[in-house]
Amino acid sequence: MNALTSITSQTDVTALQSVSGVFALIWYVILVIALWKVFSKAGYPGWLAIIPIVNMFVLVKIAGFSAWMGLLYLIPIVNIVFHIIVSLRIGKGFGQGAVFSVFLLWLFSAIGFLILGYGSAQYDKARVTA
Numbered sequence: 001m002n003a004l005t006s007i008t009s010q011t012d013v014t015a016l017q018s019v020s021g022v023f024a025l026i027w028y029v030i031l032v033i034a035l036w037k038v039f040s041k042a043g044y045p046g047w048l049a050i051i052p053i054v055n056m057f058v059l060v061k062i063a064g065f066s067a068w069m070g071l072l073y074l075i076p077i078v079n080i081v082f083h084i085i086v087s088l089r090i091g092k093g094f095g096q097g098a099v100f101s102v103f104l105l106w107l108f109s110a111i112g113f114l115i116l117g118y119g120s121a122q123y124d125k126a127r128v129t130a
Contacts, residue, residue: 031110037117038062042093042125063089064128087112093128094121 035049042062049055057070063086072082084106091101094116104112115121 027110031113034110034113034117035059038090038113041117041121042123059090060086062093062123062128064093064125065089089128090116093123093125095124095127096121 032049032055035055036046039049039055039058039062040046044058044062048058056073057067060070061067065086069082073079084102087105087109088098088101091097091105091112096105096116100112104115106112
């Protein structure tokens with residue numbers, strides 16, 4: 001009986017992993033679609049949104065930082081604070097406020113980037129550096 005329980009437990013875990021993998025893939029595709037449009041509005045090639053680590057460095061560039069600052073994403077705790085700062089500056093570059101940036105670019109990033117990419121917001125690099 002114990003072997004049967006072990007097999008069904010492994011099956012449950014495998015099924016759960018495959019379902020969560022499908023949801024992760026769907027989420028990634030939505031994020032790529034959103035970032036593609038945001039990158040295009042900011043003057044960067046949209047196809048860079050497809051490459052997982054490169055898109056992070058492009059977001060750092062859109063926020064007005066050097067791409068080398070993207071390495072801060074590799075440091076635990078610092079990456080959370082830095083991502084909030086990047087989100088605030090990207091929101092500022094697109095003419096959005098802090099509430100929009102924190103809630104929709106940091107917490108619910110795919111939704112926020114869809115709004116920026118397909119909405120009427122225009123990117124202005126002068127707003128980021130000011």
